[in-house]
Amino acid sequence: MASEANATNSIPELACYNTTFDPNNIIWRSDNVIADRVPLLSIQIAYNILVSSFFHHILKPFNLPLTVAQMLGGVLLSSSFLGRIPGVFESVYRPEGILTVETFANVGIMYYVFLSGLEMNCDTILRSSRQAIIIAVASIFIPALVGAGFLALERNLAGESSIALSARGYVFWCAILSVTSFPVLARLLSDLKILYTRLGKDALTAAMLIDTFGWILFSLLIPFSHEGGKPLLSVMCTLMFILFCFCVVRPILARVIEHRMGSESWNSSKLLDVMIGLFVCSYITDLIGAHHVVGAFVYGLILPSGKFADIMLDMLHDFVTAFIVPVYFASFGFRLNLEALWSQSHSVLLPIFMVFLLAIPKILSSLLVTFYYGMSLRDGVGLGLLLNTKGLMAVILISIAWDKSFLDPYSFTIMILAILFMTTAASPFINAIYKPNLRFKQTQQRTVQKLWCEAELRVAACVHNAHQAHGMIHILEATNATRTSPLHVSVLHLVELTRHGTGLLVAQMDNSNVQGGSSESQYGSQTEFETICNAFNEFVEEYNAVRFDTSGIVATYDTIHQDIYNVTEEKRANLILLPFHKELSSGDMETVNTTFGDINQNVLQAPPCSVGILVNRGLRSLSKVTMSTIVIFIGGPDDREALSIAWRMAAHSATKLHVIRLLVSGTEVEEEKAFQSDSSGVLSTKMDSVMQKELDDEHIFHFRHKGSYNNDTITYSETEVEVETGEEIPLILNEIDKPGCDLYILGQGSGKNFTVFQRLLEWCDNPELGVMGDIIASTSFGTHSSLLVVQQYTIERKSKPRCGKKCHSNEIDQML
Structure with missing residues (x-):
């Protein structure tokens, strides 16, 4: 009482x-x-x-x-x-x-x-x-x-x-x-x-x-x-x-x-x-x-x-x-x-x-x-x-x-x-x-270039549907997984969260770390998820040096890139593979979902490892065909990462690699900025430019002496080109494309140190592919080759704002 x-x-x-x-x-x-x-x-x-x-x-x-x-x-x-x-x-x-x-x-x-x-x-x-x-x-x-x-x-x-x-x-x-x-x-x-x-x-x-x-x-x-x-x-x-x-x-x-x-x-x-x-x-x-x-x-x-x-x-x-x-x-x-x-x-x-x-x-x-x-x-x-x-x-x-x-x-x-x-x-x-962002900064060796020759390559392959999964498998097949250098693939099935309930979150979380492709999900993505798992199952059965796990990621498309960061860090991946937002249909590249392109741009902002965007124009299994690959090397960390990936692929018996180094002569962006900086700024900019060229020369030197000289399927050539107006770039690419190839591998920042590339970036339909990647991926270029655009992980890399055709010049400067 x-x-x-x-x-x-x-x-x-x-x-x-x-x-x-x-x-x-x-x-x-x-x-x-x-x-x-x-x-x-x-x-x-x-x-x-x-x-x-x-x-x-x-x-x-x-x-x-x-x-x-x-x-x-x-x-x-x-x-x-x-x-x-x-x-x-x-x-x-x-x-x-x-x-x-x-x-x-x-x-x-x-x-x-x-x-x-x-x-x-x-x-x-x-x-x-x-x-x-x-x-x-x-x-x-x-x-x-x-x-x-x-x-x-x-x-x-x-x-x-x-x-x-x-x-x-x-x-x-x-x-x-x-x-x-x-x-x-x-x-x-x-x-x-x-x-x-x-x-x-x-x-x-x-x-x-x-x-x-x-x-x-x-x-x-x-x-x-x-x-x-x-x-x-x-x-x-x-x-x-x-x-x-x-x-x-x-x-x-x-x-x-x-x-x-x-x-x-x-x-x-x-x-x-x-x-x-x-x-x-x-x-x-x-x-x-x-x-x-x-x-x-x-x-x-x-x-x-x-x-x-x-x-x-x-x-x-x-x-x-x-x-x-x-x-x-x-x-x-x-x-x-x-x-x-x-x-x-x-x-x-x-x-x-x-x-x-x-x-x-x-x-x-x-x-x-x-x-x-x-x-x-x-x-x-x-x-x-x-x-x-x-x-x-x-x-x-x-x-x-x-x-x-x-x-x-x-x-x-x-x-x-x-x-x-x-x-x-x-x-x-x-x-x-917990600070997940801090953990990203503490891991500096998340690149293929810095990977030991006999270390395991860990790839996070992001897919939205089964068609994209098959294209990823053909790229992963070319990485030449062996017992001394195995491949671990973390397949991330990206699903849009369209409501605020937790049921779909739990269903996809329950699919995480699925080995062997079994799935108990009862949601709309179940059939797609099982098809993806079955495709990778067949891939693993054919190559004993490959293992994979699957994770379903459900989030709003505006923030799903942060989940990709976290899972990639959790899996200790060296490379994130992303599908392009267009797919080959009836001979033409048709847009699947424009939001996929936004996701790719978001992932490129501050990833915990290197990133590759795949434009698939009908890649086939290396057990059936021989794949011809071309790497266009201009310079910079992205190009060095692209060459490192292609070098690893070249060890596969069913691949042929041709590396073309373009020695570009033209006005560099750093030289223009130098006149607007103080003495210390000019010195640091020039030292950085010189250092990058030295790193490029060193990487090419190792590739030529350890790669092309010991492998008949690898060829290397150098071409001096002068680029002033930008009209020369499509002509150069057309000459390179005449013999034909199955796959181009490019650095996302190819040529970014030159003013002409900076200007061309304003007119890119797909800025996440870079200038040269955007040209090759365009329908007007006329090639039937697939394309892999690579961005290397660097601590100093700044966030890049999204850019359309009418970006302001100061936004372009920040991007570059």
Whole structure:
């Protein structure tokens, strides 16, 4: 009784209110709902959406989850903030409107939990690795055990004025500390662009297991939270209901939905018919003594994944996340009482100390597991921070604990602040300690040129479809993988994320590191993914010195290059291969997707290794034909990298290589800039130009004496050309192309030190190919040869802005 009295006294204005009954209102037996409650509810919903959108707009640049913004909207509603402003709180959240908004929020939260179950994949949970299971178990039980001690410590430090808690209070406290929000973490990892790293995969798999445990624990706890009744019977009925759903209802729904999806007879009304099961399951679990959201989650979990789940998520996700969830998070703001923190006799610093202390158990458990597996300290801390991410499950648990008077206002407020702190701290702390960009800068030898002769060549081959995969295979086949110099290919299947759900993210993450080409994905990209895997399987069977793994990368096309960076770094690749955005069709090069070209340009900005862009005009397997290759060498790091790749290919018995060095005479860009610089600037520029020429001469010298002199299939020639207007370049290339070849290999920055190439770059349709590459790739050039354009990884390389036909001269200077 004391607990209930204290809880009631914390918000006396909201505890009771007078209402009038309208005798004509037979249905509701209350006042006029339509006239009095609906306008107030509309104002409340509009307020919640505006406030959460405002906070999300502010916090989005910091990669903070949407949940944080929604929780802050709820905190702002507390009596400690808006409650202190006379008239403001009462005008938006009058006491008689609280019951209405909480009813709306609880109905709406059923949809959110349903979508959470729909996004999870039971097959992924069952196939979890031993390491992920151990991480999940440690992240559940260690926080539960340590959390109970923290609560006891908090009770002792709080003094006699605090309310003694029952065993149920400890159980709910420990459960809140143990859970991790899988949907929130998946979106956070995607925003941080570490979803496909080892850390991201471990964190997401463990979070899925922890979230599953959380729902099981939730189903068991709710019956025991009720006073009286038969909790054991309720638990048994809940377990029998779940078993019935998985063994009986799930197969039936799977057949019906598969038949409907196959016949494409779905429409909006039939999709809405599926939602009837949501309310039926929610009603059953509520009737047998469990929480109604348990039925909603189970129903979402038994529905089949794949295209059907995508349609449901597209239809409901944005509405539920942006419209309903903010209203639910606002409901716990009514209960938040910050005055309870400093109303005790102890120091004001104690609540801050407790909030930080509650974030330690997850980090401690992750450190123990990562130490056992020999992982770095940084990964252990990062994993703990990520698994600290909380979401709706924690908020539901703490709301129930408050409603049942298991937690007093002091403990309730500390836990709310701890949840908010742990979810907020994950993103900035991960950026501070993980720093993927810093790791890129620390690896300076990510080039083919610097690779040892007998070292393994590691290539990250990015493909959007199976056709591009076959072209990549023909290039990789030419790299001459041997037992002394093997080839490791990391195939990255790039898929556009067109919605905000996590199901597609998990499906593609589940495809990661697939050996042998098996895929369990049930999404639209499954057939494409399996075809890609089968193609590389055949390639590996033919060449024993080749091994490969596959990774599905799902992200928006604007940011997918950052995921490519992370996976490439994780795989320790020396070369990234990208497909050109045009493919050969009916004899002409047709654009597949212009966005593919934007991706290529983004990847070229600051990659962690060398990059190659393949323009495929019908390359064939070297087991059937002999491939003739031409390298046009002008000078610079990109040309040296191109020659290094071609040199490696020349060792294959079915290749012929001809290297043409163009000794260009013309006005150099550095000489023009020298007149605008001071003496030290002129000296450094000239020294750099001289050094580059020396490196070019040295590389050509080694190639001629170690390559062409010892191999009859390699030829070398030098030609002096004078280029002043730029019209000479197509004529020179036409002369080179007359004998014909199968593949050109060029440096992306060929000739960039000369003014004429700088001017021609303004008119390039495809600036990512460079001037000469753009000419050869154009339809007007008339060649049938394929093209590989290479950019070497250098630390000093600056980011290049995108350039169209009408770039300004200062933008061109920056590019060059």
